[in-house]
Amino acid sequence: MRVLLRLLGFLGAHPWRAALAVLLGVATVASNVGLLALSAFLIAAAALKPELAALSVPIYLVRFFGVSRGFARYAERVVSHDVTFRLLRNLRIWFYERLEPLAPSRLLEHHSGDLLDRAVEDVDELQNVYLRIFSPILVAAFTVSATFAVFWVFSPLLAFVALGFLVAAGVGVPLLVDALARRTGRQQVELRAELSAQLVDSVQGVQDLLAFGAEKERRDRISEINRKLARAQRRMALIEGLQGSLNDLLSNLAMLVLLVLAIPLVSGGEIRGVYLAFLALVILGSFEAITPLGSAFQFLGRSLSAAGRLFEIADEEPQVRDPQNPAPVPERPGLEFRRVTFSYSNSGSKALDDVSFEIKAGSRVAVVGPSGSGKSTLARLALRFWDPDGGEVLLGGRDVREYAQEDLREKIGLVAQDTHIFNGTLRRNLLLARPEATQRELERAVEAARLGGLVESLPEGLDSWVGEQGLRISGGERQRLAVARALLKNAPILLLDEPTANLDTVTEQELLGSIREMVQDRTTLLITHRLVGMEGMDEILVLDKGRIVERGTHAELLRSSGLYRQMYDTQREMLAAA
Template sequence: MMLRLAGFLRPFGRRAALAVALGVATIASNVGLLALAAFLIAAAALKPELAALSVPIYLVRLFGVSRGFARYAERLVSHDVTFRLLSGLRTWFYSRLEPLVPAGLQGHRSGDLLDRLVKDVDELQNVYLRVFSPMLVAAATTLGTVALLWTFSPTLALAALAFLLAAGVGVPVLANALSSRLGREEVRLRGELEAVIVDGVQGVQDILAFGAEDEQGRRLAAVNGALSRVQRRMAFVGGLQGALGELLSNLAVLVLLVLAIPLVTSGAVRGVYLAFLALVILGAFEAINPLGEAFWLLGRSREAAERIFEVADEEPRVVDPAPPSPMPEDTSLEFRGVSFRYAQGEPQVLHDLSFELPPGGRVAIVGPSGAGKSTVAHLALRLWDPEAGEVRFGGQDVRELAQEDLRSRISLISQDTHLFNGTFRRNLLLAAPEATDEEIWQALAVARLDGLVRRLPDGLDSWVGEQGLRLSGGERQRLAVARALIRDAPVLVLDEPTANLDTVTEAEFLEALREAMEGRSVLMITHRLVGMERMDEILVLDSGRIVERGTHAELLRSGGLYGRMYALQSTMLSTGGGIR
């Protein structure tokens, strides 16, 4: 896991190496400043010639300046590397999410995915800022300190090495053992809390409508309380490792003084170096103490990485061929003996479905809810692949075509078209980023929405609100029509586009849609039997099977399921009721 994370550093290798070098320079400057300052004070007490102290004096000045410069430069470079790295990681993770939609993400909650994309990726900064770099700096500092003390006495060097290893390895291992499980639990609970919050925000209207505020509050409080308990334990472990680090650094100074005093009295080491030796080991602990925090955070970071890779490593169920076939000029859409189920062990949603939508043709798929109608739209766009049979575009199996190429030829308008919390312009340019204002206004005019947008103070730059909540249901659907028009795809798939509209708004929407359908192949998927007389063929689905097919007039004469559905709808409309 750590090696895989380290692999993401490869593009920033030079910057990362510079950050480590600057970290070592910072510690060296600090050790040099402390130790030489102590040496100067001790040496000055002996009243030597000033010339004898000139070199240490200049070195103290140099280390005093270089310490601040090196620390600033190290923070600047290391954070620059980290932020570039996290940005790349987040982009990489999102690029891995896209191919999984929708099949690979069925078992994940949107709030948890958001937590993985944002907070789990942010958590990995601890790996790079507080693990990899500090470990390399600490290793270099330890080697340098031991080498310096060895020139005075092997005993002093070995004693220093023991304390540095105890603080740099022993304390972190203890902290990691105490916090590893807690770190994983903290990340899991944080993801659960994010999911609960997102669910609550998205469903706040229903929560208020059903008086479920107290239940939602208790649910949120339970998860938050569990997270707080884990965080308190983590804070205790953090305090413990900090205290042990301080204890070992002070003990190291004391032990080195005890070992050095006999060397001074025997004349093996000059007395002016006594304070020098004590402050060398004290300064070295500046590089060692951060390792305790590093390993304390490692459990949490490892769990965050596992959560990211758990999703990123899932294999997409729909993949492009290598290489993909060129897109055919023909725009016919055909289903040949298609059967489909969403997951292994679940019942089939479609059974041996066959039909053809020729260029410029109009086919409607109708039936009761749960008949498998929307699945047809998913398969046409290749969001899923059929279990058996073929979906063909232009006479070619869609599995032989690149997904992006196929979807560029098909525009979808559904009952739950997503509108981004942005402007009209941004939502329309999603379908055609290079579209001009003239093309945008033309599409809005066809969708009967240009009048509304012109009346707004900011025109195309007016905000539609989150999920288009500043617009009515009919306006949202007409904006979806305008977006489909700007794409200018030859095939138009309509998946229950009027399902959430009242009768009057539905009529206005269908009037706007009628012009948009001109010159395009249209696959209408609906349970609202409005405008069916304009369809070339109507397929009646029931439990995933075609039970009737024909024109509107033919199906009414047959007196089957279609006739009963049409009669029921007509009765409800004549009595002032509605389908929804």
């Protein structure tokens, strides 16, 4: 119920438009009822052969409703969809603003990988709240009241009988169908999820399946789920068919029962016979407003669970907060980790265990180690995506928690492995780093990041569309785009997280060249498992399972024949193939 009320709050933003759409919805149904019922009255009255003039009002009204029906319906659809898309826009803004302070710490730790897809689907689901739930329910309520009033004029008994049938069809039938369908519906959802999971697994593993002749066994397993799904769907069809059928039955029965009750009233002279046909068509016509209620109840159930999930995310507390009085960030700061200990809340082991090192302003430190050793966590803490459990991260001699997050991040250029390429032009993707950059600056950054070849090969150059919906970019190109962004940003501190992953050796060499120019004079932290260009580093830290196990310069570490030496030898084993 609280969820429902909160949802209603979103509708409050456009009360007048919403009311107008409901009004038009009522007008649509009323036009139809009016057209049919008044036509019936017209011919009944005509059968009594009065003067033509006596029929001019009903004739005028029949023509009016004949015209108004189409336009009311059109206007209703336009206005109600307009409200829906306004609602969607507001929901998206609301959700974005709630999510922004939570990213990435809360999102990565507490939720599964498909959280965002799910949330976007949920927001889309909620756009139905008005169009498919509130609006039909209100239109039905108005129509039912109006029908009740019409019958009341003739006889209170008829009015209550009509009301009874309308409520039974509008509320009773959906509840009945929902109760019958609940178990099968849940089963269906589970089976479809299972089917998807098995299909994903099989498509991704098709090479292994075929190579080991296991495709038949796989096919049988999928057929089995498929057949189970078909069985559940056949059961569901029996239940879902009831919705339409019972509505049809109830509307006609209502007409029949009202007729049977009205005939003695006509015979007794309490109702004029000329109204009999009129009343039969009023009740038949008013059921039009009841029909959408069946799906309204289904949408209501889905919307409530979608809203529940979204509110749960939106109500979370951000893990990182800005201080009351943020300190100004110095122009040319150094970076220091002092006895930093950290573990992700969803994992038992420590990602960083008592890590201390200092990068003096303008100097370069590399962190190397096997995957899973905690290297990337260093960058995340420096950017204050998370706060350490123990110890402190210092920038320019102050704890990073004393700065405003945006000020802090303005001073840091990041080249990350998981850089997101946004749907949009290459230009937009680059300008993200510095919106005011000039064309010349863009071109220089593209050249330095070795993206010139790609841009030239594209028909629209920098204005070509990239990302999921455009040209898909390879891992190496993504990496170079990240470098170009960092070049544009031109920040005093550089965090390079595996900048040459996914690149072949030739491109790696070229890119390292540009990076070398970029790190001149900048406070640099290079995180990598590729031991390339290590000679230029002022210090190298070897990280294993969250602890610093070796430190020194390239030459020193090679001599000491520890983990660094082993990694170096393994790497030299590789052919230049990729």
